Amino acid sequence: MVEAPRKRSFGRTLVLIAAVLGPGFITASAGNDVGGIAQYSSAGAQFGYSLIWIMIPLAIALIVVQEMATRMGCITGKGLASLMRETFGVRISFLAMAALFFINTLLAATEFAGIASASEIFGVSKYIAVPGALVFVFLLVMRLESKTVERIFVGFSLVYLTYIASAVLAHPNWGDVARGLAPTIHLQTAGWLVAVVGLIGTTISPYMQFYLQSAVVEKDLRPEDLPLARVDVVNGSVLAIALAAFMIIANGATIFLANQHGANLNPQQASDFAEALRPLAGKFAEAIFAFGIFNAGIFTATVLPLSTAYVVCEAFGFEAAIDRKFSEAPVFFSLFAVGLILGAGIVLVPGIHLLKMILFAQDLQGILLPGELVLMLIIINRKTIMGTHTNSRLANIIAWTTVVVIGFLSTLYVAGQFYPRLFGG
């Protein structure tokens, strides 16, 4: 008996149309978190337009990596954590999960740091704002469906479009911007490598692959849905990269240029980057910037510790569901609570330099990324797992090149941390 192909009902067609604004798009929006805003702003403020070219190879790598995660979800119907556990066993998945939990907790801290910066723009102390946000996030998670939360914040994240307008209104010298598209390497310039690794880490965050693949599985996308899912991935990635590029341009055209003309704008905290919105928003620049990072902070703080707890439990087979009692899913709730509370707690450490902490977290993401990509590449090239949907030669070349380049840069970065004199620092 030959099985008839699955028929698509009207409802399913609607779902598929919605998928064009689907998991890939949402994941890309979630990727523009506090760390992303800080990293892109900092890159523009420090180096003007000269780092814009990096966004082009990053766009390609981002699309390839996210397509891989999407394809693995469509073909296997399993999350990335499940596949890692089933392919590599306990030890490697334990290392991967420990690293993921660590970096994601640090990232949760960066989100709370963003919330702290936003609140300080309005004159509210972080010692009030952060605990308040913690309670708010906790209530959001407990009371609302995660889909609802997702929709609200993805809607609000349209505020980033202001960066495009602001970049245009700043009247940058477009010839200079275009020159920034030509690859230039400044390994000897202090802070250049740090900025590059940070850009990589924040653009292709390790957690995004887990998040994306889980969303694909939850949406029950199938091999036959791959073409549309790919459209979604490309849409989301291109939008994310475009916004990032305009953030760099807006900061380059304001903070960087002002410094070139003798000003001494030396951003010490995230809120100093509000300057980049001045050409558009004038005296409301701070308010709009604060709203942007507050939204990004709350959204990612809501999503990250929760999805981390789900992913870790998925790998180790612990019960995980937000609507259970604590006694039914103790590991899950503990991971969630520890990630969230520790994240908020780090921000409240007296004297901590929040902007440095945020940018360091992005570098750490860049350093951890090659490890994740190697695991993904091994899984996706296994015929027993992927059948006929293993990586194409081109995808393998791009992905392995990404691994090698990022691995190389990360190694240099780590070496630079131990021997600062290596790179002009």
Place this chain on the structure above:
Amino acid sequence: MAFTEGFISELVGRRATINDLPIGKVTDFLVKKPDATFPQIDGLVVKTAQGPRFAPIETVADVDRNGTIALTMAPKDPAPPEGEELYLVADLLDKQIVDVDGRKVVRINDIEVANAGGRLRVVAADVGVAGLLRRLGLRSFGKRFTPAIYKRVPRSMIAWDSVAPIREPNPSQVRLSVTESKLSRLHPSDLAEIIGDLSAREAVAVVQQLDDETAADAFEHLDAETQKSLIEDIGTERAADIIEEMDSDDAADLLAELPEDQQTELLAEMNAYTADELRTLVQYAEDSAGGLMTPDYTWIYPHRTTEATIRKIREIAPTSEFIYYLYVVDKDDMLLGTLSLRTLLLALPTAFIDRIMDTDFVSVHPDAPAVDVAATIAKYDLLAVPVVDDQGKMLGIVTVDDAIDAIMPPDVAKKLPHFMARHHHHAVGA
């Protein structure tokens, strides 16, 4: 064999030797009859220089000497292809299973094997933290440095009898199940909860292991969203088989949720009688008497004796959902009266039904809202109320538990025990 018991994780990776000469490493264990209570291990896979080779268990001399596995002769055959038999490492270790005893989905961290009567058998699956620590190589560390904590690490072993693998829907990996799935031992509501917790793909894999009856019982407890997505995934033919086995009121509710073309397709796959019945039921609003009712009531004719009627009921009772009330109808299905089982049993064997039946019965119209139906049932202390149309024709009954379900918030209703066992039902042919 000196080997008494141990874990797969401690055996995998050991050297395989012949006359103390190493020939390769043990990578996997093969079980040919995984459905046995404690299945026997039928052989090992040894990774040799020539590739993976299969060593039948008869050629294994000892499993514990000097930390190696001693063979009596060199394994020659390549390992049997995956998919035909069960490999403990490739197919089960690190995979998700349903713990039938604990009624949840877990991951296998390790597998315990034991020497029983000279044969190596699979005994249990380790799904606890202890198994994770052992795999991480931290067991001896834990024992030595933190014995107090180590003692408290929960040891969660699942007897093999309760391990039900969630099989891959991928056809190349589907194994033919010889016996019925262990999953069918679960209570339908537990099974439904497990299905609801799984990803869509895994849920399909679980449903594919179930017979139609078990699947139907589980379906009755699933929420509409999960039902819909499963029906899309398992295909029209199988879905129709399952829906046919469901209680008709639940089946009608499910069909009512589906788009019309899908309804038509499913009904076309069913037998004509069930399809007709469901077509009628689907027309009624879900929260009306018509939507709540089941046509599976026990009906009897008026001109029979008590004795003949009891004989008939005895025949159909084992498969009938609801026999506590009997509905007396004429050949046009007009409801003439009702009768409780108690009245029937206490009446003289020779008494005629139309003499002992209650003609002053309470009934509801198919369009009556659920709240009114529940109120009627409560007011008259009934177990069920008949649904009768304008002409007095009997359409079905609404049972008390369906009425409660309809007016109760879903999460509360779930926690209440059901008064009536729900199984199959037939009308009394007279």
